[in-house]
Amino acid sequence: MCSSSSAASSASAATTALAVEEARRGMKQIGMEPPLYDYLLANVREYPILRDLREETAAMRGSQMQVSPAQAQLLAMLVQILGAQRCIEVGVFTGYSSLAVALALPESGRLVACERDERCLEVAKRYYRLAGVAHKVDVKHALAVDSLKSLLESGEASRQENV
Secondary structure: OHHHHHHHHHHHHHHHHHHHHHHHHOOOOOOOOHHHHHHHHHHOOOOHHHHHHHHHHHOOOOHHHOOOHHHHHHHHHHHHHHOOOEEEEEOOOOOHHHHHHHHHOOOOOEEEEEEOOHHHHHHHHHHHHHHOOHHHEEEEEOOHHHHHHHHHHOOOOOOOOOO
8 A cells, every 4th residue: 555655646746746847838828749849948038037037937837827938929919919008917827928018118108017916926027027127017906897997997998009
């Protein structure tokens, strides 16, 4: 009985280690085989600050919520193509996608970042500061519905580009 319990524990530890490595590399939600994902990572543009945030987030509970580097690059490209000045992110988690958006926004751009989890929001705010984009990000620590309602009441309804 001890050996099967030990084997189950080893299998669980191996599964956890694999999950953390996949999250660290940003591949949890993509479902690609490692060689293909390695090719994608080698060809995606990821700022070092984004890589650092992705790797830090990988060890956190809920890390599967983080977008992949390719998804973040797509968001940043959409911001640039649209010439977006103002964006909203509902559900920031640790800020990977919102940081990618803020980095792509022009200096005068603004991102409203809505998140209810204070612990995750503190990670995001730290990275906004480290990346030098904190002045572009208006952090709303509340339920998104309350933050969005507040934006509507203050006349912000038609000012976002919805990236």
